[in-house]
Amino acid sequence: MSRQFVTEAVMMAIYGQLLVPRSPVEYIVPYTSVLELYELQDSEEPLMNFPEDDAHVKGKIKELINYFEEPLNKKKINRCLAMPWAKSATILLGGQAQMVIINSMDSAQYGETFDPIETELLLTSQREKMPILTDQFELIQRIIEGEVPVQVYDIDDFDFAMEEGTRSSLTDH
Structure with a gap:
């Protein structure tokens, strides 16, 4: 069984280690974050x-x-x-990594505290019962402060998050 995380598409471009994990992993990625790649590619910033x-x-x-x-x-x-909320078929990213795109919907449930993509990450995490993987420290802080019922890992803790998932799946049985 592979470890699963909800994350943004841009994380795959920024953090190459996500594409070559030590054990199987599946990333659930909101479609709007795929669209964001086009904006980031063309951005002067x-x-x-x-x-x-x-x-x-x-x-x-x-x-x-x-x-x-x-x-x-x-x-x-x-x-x-x-x-x-439909999901794509699996898209292979490498030997141990794969991605599924989800057509998530921003319901404005979290108001002004989170932007639309962040809201979709939160809703997808809750819906799929999977932790979020992000490099945005401010997002992690707002999740904690807002007591949003999701599990979140900083990307710097990716190896720990992978081990954590293995340990919890071993103890769940």
């Missing part, structure tokens, strides 16, 4: 602090977009867009 890192990440974003636009992957993604 830097995503990273150093120009070399920014160019590298934007290159990885372009690669990810191109991968999503391959006919088979595009077909998988488009099928899930017909209904709210």
Whole structure:
């Protein structure tokens, strides 16, 4: 059984370790965060602090977009867009990593505290009963302060989160 996380598509471009985990992992990604890749690719604003890192990440974003636009992957993604909360078929990212796109819906349930993509992450996490994986410290703080009933891991704790899932699945049986 693979470990599952809800995360944004851009995390795959920024954090290469997510694509080469030590054990199987599946990422559930809201479709709106896939659309955000196009905005980030065309943005003049830097995503990273150093120009070399920014160019590298934007290159990885372009690669990810191109991968999503391959006919088979595009077909998988488009099928899930017909209904709210529908999921795509699995999209392979590497030997141990795979992704499922979900057509999540922002219900404005969390008001002004969270932006639309953050709201979709929260709702997807609650709906799928899976932890969120993010690099946004402020988001983690707002989740804790708002007592939002989701589990969240900082991306720096990815290896721990992977182990945590293995331990809990062993103790659940």
